[in-house]
Amino acid sequence: MGRIIAVVNQKGGVGKTTTSVNLTAALTDLGKKVLLCDFDPQANATSGLGLDKRKLRKSIYDTVVNDVPAREVIAHTKFGDVLPATADLAGAAVELISMSDPSHQLEKALAPIRNDYDVIFIDCPPSLEMLTLNALAAADSILVPVQCEYYALEGLTDLMNTLRMVKKRINPRLEIFGVALTMFDGRTNFSNQVAQEVRRHFPGKVFGTVVPRNVRLAEAPSHGLPVTVYDRSSRGAQAYRAMAEEINKRL
Numbered sequence: 001m002g003r004i005i006a007v008v009n010q011k012g013g014v015g016k017t018t019t020s021v022n023l024t025a026a027l028t029d030l031g032k033k034v035l036l037c038d039f040d041p042q043a044n045a046t047s048g049l050g051l052d053k054r055k056l057r058k059s060i061y062d063t064v065v066n067d068v069p070a071r072e073v074i075a076h077t078k079f080g081d082v083l084p085a086t087a088d089l090a091g092a093a094v095e096l097i098s099m100s101d102p103s104h105q106l107e108k109a110l111a112p113i114r115n116d117y118d119v120i121f122i123d124c125p126p127s128l129e130m131l132t133l134n135a136l137a138a139a140d141s142i143l144v145p146v147q148c149e150y151y152a153l154e155g156l157t158d159l160m161n162t163l164r165m166v167k168k169r170i171n172p173r174l175e176i177f178g179v180a181l182t183m184f185d186g187r188t189n190f191s192n193q194v195a196q197e198v199r200r201h202f203p204g205k206v207f208g209t210v211v212p213r214n215v216r217l218a219e220a221p222s223h224g225l226p227v228t229v230y231d232r233s234s235r236g237a238q239a240y241r242a243m244a245e246e247i248n249k250r251l
Contacts, residue, residue, distance in 0.1 A: 002033075002117040003251060004110060005177050006139035011155045012126035014147040015182035016040075018217055018227075019240075020123040021048040025079040025226035026244030032118040032251075035074070038085035039106065039135050041092075045123040046084040049077050050224040053086050061088040064105040064134070065095050070113050079226055081117070093130040102130065103170055107138035119251060128162050136166045141177035146198050148184040148191040148210070153198070176205050178250065180243065184210040209243040211236065 007020045017040065024036040038045040039060060043053040053059075056075075060083045062068040075082045096102040106122070114120060121143075122135045136142070142163065146152050167174050179202045185191045199206045211217075214236035220227040228237045 002035075002114045002120055003141070003177075004114060004120045004122065004139045006122040006124055006132075006135040006142045007145065008124040008132060008135065008142050008159070009144050009146065009155070010126060010128045010132075010159055011147070011151075014126075014152075015145040015180070015211065016126070017042075017044045017048060017123050018221075019143070019145045019180055019182065019211070020045050020121050021079075021221075022217075022226045022228055022236075022240035023244055023247065024049065024121055025228045026241045027119060027248065028080040029228065029241070030244060030248055032248065033116065034080040035083060035113070035117045035120045036080055037083040037106075037110070037120060037122045039089070039122050039131055040085060040125040041087060041090035041131075042125070043085040043087065043089070044221065046082060046086075047224060048221045048226065049079050049082050051075055051077065051082060051084050053084065056084050056086055059084050059086040059088060060109075061086060061092050063109045065092055070109050074113075079229065089131070096130050096134065103133050103137045106134040110138055119247075128158065133166070133170075136163070136174060137170045139171070140173055141175045143177050143180060145180045145182045146194075147182050148194045150190070152194050153201070156201070176202065178247070179206045181206065181210040184212050186212070207243050207246050209239055209246060211239045211243070214239075 058073045124132045124135045216231040216234035217236035220230035
């Protein structure tokens with residue numbers, strides 16, 4: 001049975017989509033069968049793997065709201081498979097509330113296909129609302145990107161409180177799969193201090209690989225490519241390949 005991992009942090013700009021896209025590509029390179037479910041209305045993960053979200057005829061919105069089978073929506077790319085998103089997903093949160101089981105629509109959508117994959121990543125929106133709640137209900141575990149900057153730990157308390165609530169009321173199997181340190185600048189004492197603090201808060205959960213600040217990571221999405229393809233020799237690409245190796249071992 002495939003592992004479903006929600007990539008989640010309520011703070012924006014911490015590297016959730018970058019992490020989702022590049023781990024999908026790097027694990028695919030390692031021979032794993034990987035699906036990236038884009039569950040963020042911004043649909044950046046969709047375009048980050050080379051899909052034109054303006055030309056999509058069906059998206060994850062159709063699956064969770066209109067019961068279109070996920071297999072009819074999945075797009076196949078050479079970097080991994082994608083359950084794409086469009087701007088329509090922004091309205092899904094409101095529509096889900098009126099359903100009989102609003103928190104489990106994504107879980108139901110993924111259930112028929114989870115055995116087709118070694119791992120399914122869910123790229124979550126930067127907030128703790130109905131879409132994120134659906135992702136947490138569907139997932140076996142979460143991967144938390146944490147930016148190595150000021151305020152990095154702010155909000156993690158709320159995320160952990162939400163995790164405990166979801167485990168108690170909705171999804172008792174949910175665990176922390178790993179914590180990814182992103183935007184790391186080894187030249188500053190502050191980045192190192194944040195990294196130490198995160199490791200203290202999450203003993204044994206923080207990946208040994210840290211993702212550095214890297215221009216190529218910022219450039220790659222504009223070309224519709226993961227950085228592991230856009231510039232394989234860049235520090236960002238090397239970091240995500242190394243993190244994928246760590247994940248492969250944990251899987």
